[in-house]
Amino acid sequence: MDVKKPLSPLALLSAAALSLPAFSASQPTERVVSVNTSVYQEGDAKAAEVVFGDLQRFRVKTNQFNLSAPIGRDWSMSLGYDNEAMSGASPWGTVAASDGSGDLIMSGASIDDSRNGVDVTLTRHWRGQSLGVSVGYSGEHDYHSRSVGMNYEQDFFKQNTTLALSVSYASDELTPTDAQLFQRLEKGAKQTRSFYASVNQLLSPVSMLNLGFGITKRTGELSDPYKLRDIRPDNRVERTLTANYRRYVDWQTSSLAVNYRYFWDSYSVGAHTLAMSWMLGDEAGVQWGPMLRYYSQSEAAFYTPWDRYDQPDTMAQSSDFRLSTFGAVSYGLKARYRIRRVQVSMQYERYDSGSGYALSSTKTEHPGLVDFEVVSLGAAYRF
Amino acid sequence: MGSPCELKLSGDPALCQQVAEDCQREAARFETQYSRFTTDSITAQINAAAGGSVVPIDAECRAILAYAGVCWGLSDGLFDITSGVLRRVWTKGRLQLPGPDELRPILALIDWQKVELSDAGVRLGMPGMEIDLGGVVKEYAADALAQRIREASVQHAVVNLGGDIFCVGTNPEGLPWRIGIKDPDGSGAIAQVGIANAGLATSGGYERYFDIEGKRFSHLLNPATGMPVESLASVSVIAEQSVVAGSIATIALLKGQPDGLHWLQTLDCNYLAIDSDGQSFSQPGQGLNEGSRSGPDRKFYRSTQQE
């Protein structure tokens, strides 16, 4: 018998009781309403690296809402809504600069747009299994996306092992603004098909490992219509391998989370992501902790540091900083406080990117690399 | 079950009648399957094979035994389903306290750790050992019946199996069901509580007792010493499941005074405890599962009228 005193005898007994046949194990028993509001702010572009356009980059205010509840004995649902208000300038293109790197052409007037998204999920639960279906819609004035997805989970070995499979399909439509004025694509369509499988394994009463594999195929108009010269292949296959580890430590009743992801795609981009967070404190009171993330990517095969007009239209190219070789380090702080049925959470994160952080070497750093900060405040009410 | 059982169902009369019959059958099933007395119950089979071969058991029995194991660990060994053998020493109408020589051979047969639970089944390690699942099964049966009632779409019901209660939903008016807590000293209700979608278990330290040499001894025995526990008079606990409420109440009683009371205070659940002096202690508690569909009213109130 385990010598360590359990966290809470009540929690222990309740967990043990759940293995009795009368209790349906997989259905969640609570209703939760959660809201979140956040502000994302990018640092200004450097004047020395901008030849034209606004220096002030993106600012996004996001509001999110979610309601999750059990329905009857065997079902549960989740309803989500989110809204983003975006403003600021973004890179239109890059030109060669005298110092060997590129200079940015930023959009002239800052954009002011908003996005609204809705998603609904319905899940059926059985003992040890669940099957869920979701539909979603997201719309901006120049972009609409409709998606459907299915998620299946199955437990094995007294719920020590859980297998999860999910598939999804999204169909997007873009109608870029001022298309005729700037000679942009007038209308485009994009489809995304995705498959993901993961295995969750309990290693011990205090640790857990989750391994996943995902594959996504994007087809259609993948080039960025707002860039001056961005020509991408009309299909992209992405793969991910993920490993997530969780470890509970009795000292300060804290938990450690370590997430690693390796990404590689048909654009020849290879990326590593390693994120860690440490939360101290009991969930009945105050919890807080730091988080750290490291990211590194290698450039796409058709990436070019500045726009090439000497290449034909049929040849893929992009000077989008998001396809260049770079790395990023982000760090932040999270805090949660529970009072009765409400849990309030706060988060601050700062993201710094640079070619120096990348694992692969590169000759130039894209002037469009961003640094940003995100501040977030949320509340969840359980009833 | 050895105690009066009551079912209260509210809704369509024909449906309620059918559900009531269904519950009666299920309660009878629990009785015959787990009773110590019927010869073909699983308990009797396991006890008969003590010290011998492994007895195959179904998933439900396995889960019940595993649950009993958790209770053993949580109570530091006081809750031990192998302690029923003490019955052989503490017979009804006994006039003297047993001595150490009388208790020693019996105490040797009490050891939860000698209950071998494996994939093949269960085996009691020593001949003469006995397990008694009565306590856990009675409390679990209340939950099982409540589940049946919910499955049949009856929205308002009370299952009462000799003090182990589960309230399905609210009463027909939408208010929590009012349950009276019996005064351990005599007749009438000492308190009332309103519950909805929760289990309530009440146990008394001196419900059954031994009158020896003019002093009253509780029927609850310490499995390590074999002697009665100086217990609280009554403990009532509210939890999401009756089986959990019942185990907490039983463990609190087994820990005796004042340990049982201190232990209850460390838990995050609603309880009402009355000690041997008649003093009552109550904790509304925030409740681990406060965020569930249960109603907000789970406080114990002083009863103003006699039942």
Added chain:
Amino acid sequence: MVHKVLRIVTGLLVLLLASCQTVEPWERDRLAQQEMQLTPNVLDARLSDQVFFSKEAASGGGATAGGGCGCN
């Protein structure tokens, strides 16, 4: 590169899985803590996914599929 990563991941896999014990239902109280979940907070995870999806080439790695956006 892919093979090297796969080899490291498999190695870690074998090491960690070799150490696993069967966790009984009543031993799962710590694992049931909110911060021990894969996604402790759904809204935070969605926000994070959206932010990184729009600023980096890599995306995915979980089952969260939300509405697409014109941001990448």
